[in-house]
Amino acid sequence: MSITTAPPSAPSPAAEPPRGRSDxxxxxAGIVGLAHAFEAARRGxxxxxxxRDWQPxxxxxxxxGHCCVTAQRGDQLELAYRARAGWLEAAKSSGLWAREAGALVVARSATEMAVLEELRTERGADTVRLRTRGEVAAELGRAGGDGDIEGGAFLPDDLRVNPREAAPRLAEWLSIQPRVTVVWGTQVNGVEEGIVHTSRGPVHGDRVLLCVGHDLDRLYPQAAEEHGIERCRLTMxxxxxxxxxxxxxxxxTATSMLRYExxxxxxxxxxxxEEVTGHSPELLDVVANVMFTRLPDGTALVGDSHAYGSTAPPFEEESTSRLLLAAAAEVLGAGELRVTERWQGVYASSGRGPLLVRDLAPGVRALSVTSGIGMTLSFGLAAATFDDSLAATA
Ligand SMILES: Cc1cc2nc3c(=O)[nH]c(=O)nc-3n(C[C@H](O)[C@H](O)[C@H](O)COP(=O)(O)OP(=O)(O)OC[C@H]3O[C@@H](n4cnc5c(N)ncnc54)[C@H](O)[C@@H]3O)c2cc1C
Incomplete structure (x- = not known):
C-alpha cells in the first residue's frame, strides 16, 4: 500500500513515500517531533x-512562541539553554522567524520587584537586568506613563519565535532535505519494535519516537495514566x-511569575x-498567566488560563477571555483591546513532572512535555535524545 503525502493546501510539497526502512x-509533527527530526537529520x-493532520x-x-529560558530551574534550565542554541540553528537553516528578543517581566509591587532582585542575585546582573519603572513603561509604549508600575527585569536569554510559522516552516524545510520524508494526513494506530502501523500501511524504522503530546493516551493509555497525563486547556x-x-x-506579569520555578x-x-491571592483572586480562579507577545505583523497574542481534565471540552467561557484581556490592557495602559481571533490551546500536563520519557518496547520511545514549556525545551530535548543524556523509564 502506498503512503500519500500532503495535498496542495498543506505546508510541504508532496514527497515520495519512504521506500524501505528509515533509521x-x-x-x-509538532515542535517536539520536528526538533527531533531536525537534530536527527543533522546527524546524518x-x-x-x-x-495525522495535513499541517501542524x-x-x-x-x-x-516564547522560549522561556531564564524562568526555568534545575534540569529544565539546562535543557532550555540547549534548546536556545538549537532554535537559533534551526532558524538559520530553515529561515523561520526567531529573535533574541528576551522577555520583560513587569513588576507592579515591591514584592514582585523583590522576586526579580532575588533572581538577579542568583543568576547575575547580565542574565536578569533590572529595569526602572520609566524604562518598563517606555518599553510597553504606555500612553499614560508609569501608572502603577514599580519596575521590572529584562531577561535577555529568552527567545521569541512566531508560533504560527515555526513548526510549519520547519516541516517544510525538513521535507526538502535529502534524508527526511514528512508524511501528512496519516494516522498512527499502533507501534511495535521496528514497525509503525498507520492508516496507510506499515512504516519501518530502526527506532521509533512517539511525539504525540497529550494524545499519548490514545495509543498507550497505561503509560499516559501512570504518568498522570491530563489535558490542559488554555484560553487565547x-x-x-x-x-x-x-x-x-x-x-x-505577576501571575506568570507564579507559574515558573x-x-x-x-x-x-x-x-x-499571598499577595496575588489577596488582590486578584479571580485571576487565580482561572489559573491565569497574564502574558502577551507581539507577532511580526503588529498583532499580539494574549493569554492565558488553565483548566485541567482527561478530556478537553470545546466550550470557552467569555468571562475568562474578558478577564485576561482586561488584565493585559491594564499592564499596557491601553483601553479595550480589539480581538481579531480567539482559540483554545491544549497541551499535556502532569502533576508528576514536566517530562514523560518512556521506553515502551525495544527501540520505541514516547516523549511528551507534560507542562507548558514544550517550545522552550524542544530542541534541548532533541539534543539530549541523541547524546543519550535523557533519563527514560521502562
Ligand atoms: C495556549 C498555549 C500557550 C503555550 N505557551 C507556551 C510558551 O510560550 N512557551 C513554551 O515553551 N510552551 C508553551 N506552550 C506549550 C507548548 O506549546 C507545548 O508544550 C508544545 O507545543 C508541545 O509540542 P508537541 O510537539 O509535543 O505537541 P503538538 O504540537 O500538539 O504536536 C503533537 C502532534 O502529534 C500528532 N499526533 C497525535 N497523535 C497522532 C497519531 N496517532 N498519529 C499521527 N500523528 C499524531 C498531532 O496531530 C500533533 O500534530 C503553550 C501551549 C499552549 C496550548
Whole structure:
C-alpha cells in the first residue's frame, strides 16, 4: 500500500513515500517531533515523520512562541539553554522567524520587584537586568506613563519565535532535505519494535519516537495514566497591538511569575502568591498567566488560563477571555483591546513532572512535555535524545 503525502493546501510539497526502512520514524509533527527530526537529520540519519493532520495544528501553533529560558530551574534550565542554541540553528537553516528578543517581566509591587532582585542575585546582573519603572513603561509604549508600575527585569536569554510559522516552516524545510520524508494526513494506530502501523500501511524504522503530546493516551493509555497525563486547556486571543507597543520581547506579569520555578523558588515567592491571592483572586480562579507577545505583523497574542481534565471540552467561557484581556490592557495602559481571533490551546500536563520519557518496547520511545514549556525545551530535548543524556523509564 502506498503512503500519500500532503495535498496542495498543506505546508510541504508532496514527497515520495519512504521506500524501505528509515533509521528513525517520528510520530507527530509538532515542535517536539520536528526538533527531533531536525537534530536527527543533522546527524546524518534517515528520518520519516508521520503526522495525522495535513499541517501542524496542535499546541505548537497555538502558543505564545516564547522560549522561556531564564524562568526555568534545575534540569529544565539546562535543557532550555540547549534548546536556545538549537532554535537559533534551526532558524538559520530553515529561515523561520526567531529573535533574541528576551522577555520583560513587569513588576507592579515591591514584592514582585523583590522576586526579580532575588533572581538577579542568583543568576547575575547580565542574565536578569533590572529595569526602572520609566524604562518598563517606555518599553510597553504606555500612553499614560508609569501608572502603577514599580519596575521590572529584562531577561535577555529568552527567545521569541512566531508560533504560527515555526513548526510549519520547519516541516517544510525538513521535507526538502535529502534524508527526511514528512508524511501528512496519516494516522498512527499502533507501534511495535521496528514497525509503525498507520492508516496507510506499515512504516519501518530502526527506532521509533512517539511525539504525540497529550494524545499519548490514545495509543498507550497505561503509560499516559501512570504518568498522570491530563489535558490542559488554555484560553487565547489575538488582538490588534496598541501602536506604541513595539517590542519583540515576551511580556510577563505577576501571575506568570507564579507559574515558573525560577521565580517561585525565590525567598519572596510565597509572599508573592499571598499577595496575588489577596488582590486578584479571580485571576487565580482561572489559573491565569497574564502574558502577551507581539507577532511580526503588529498583532499580539494574549493569554492565558488553565483548566485541567482527561478530556478537553470545546466550550470557552467569555468571562475568562474578558478577564485576561482586561488584565493585559491594564499592564499596557491601553483601553479595550480589539480581538481579531480567539482559540483554545491544549497541551499535556502532569502533576508528576514536566517530562514523560518512556521506553515502551525495544527501540520505541514516547516523549511528551507534560507542562507548558514544550517550545522552550524542544530542541534541548532533541539534543539530549541523541547524546543519550535523557533519563527514560521502562
Ligand atoms: C495556549 C498555549 C500557550 C503555550 N505557551 C507556551 C510558551 O510560550 N512557551 C513554551 O515553551 N510552551 C508553551 N506552550 C506549550 C507548548 O506549546 C507545548 O508544550 C508544545 O507545543 C508541545 O509540542 P508537541 O510537539 O509535543 O505537541 P503538538 O504540537 O500538539 O504536536 C503533537 C502532534 O502529534 C500528532 N499526533 C497525535 N497523535 C497522532 C497519531 N496517532 N498519529 C499521527 N500523528 C499524531 C498531532 O496531530 C500533533 O500534530 C503553550 C501551549 C499552549 C496550548
Amino acid at each position: 528513525l520514524v517520528i510520530v507527530g 540519519l534517515t528520518v520519516t515523520v508521520v503526522e 495544528v496542535g499546541a505548537s501553533v497555538r502558543n505564545f 486571543a489575538r488582538v490588534v497591538a496598541p501602536e506604541a507597543f513595539r517590542t519583540d520581547a515576551a511580556i510577563l 525560577g521565580f517561585t523558588a525565590m525567598p519572596s515567592g510565597p509572599r508573592l502568591r
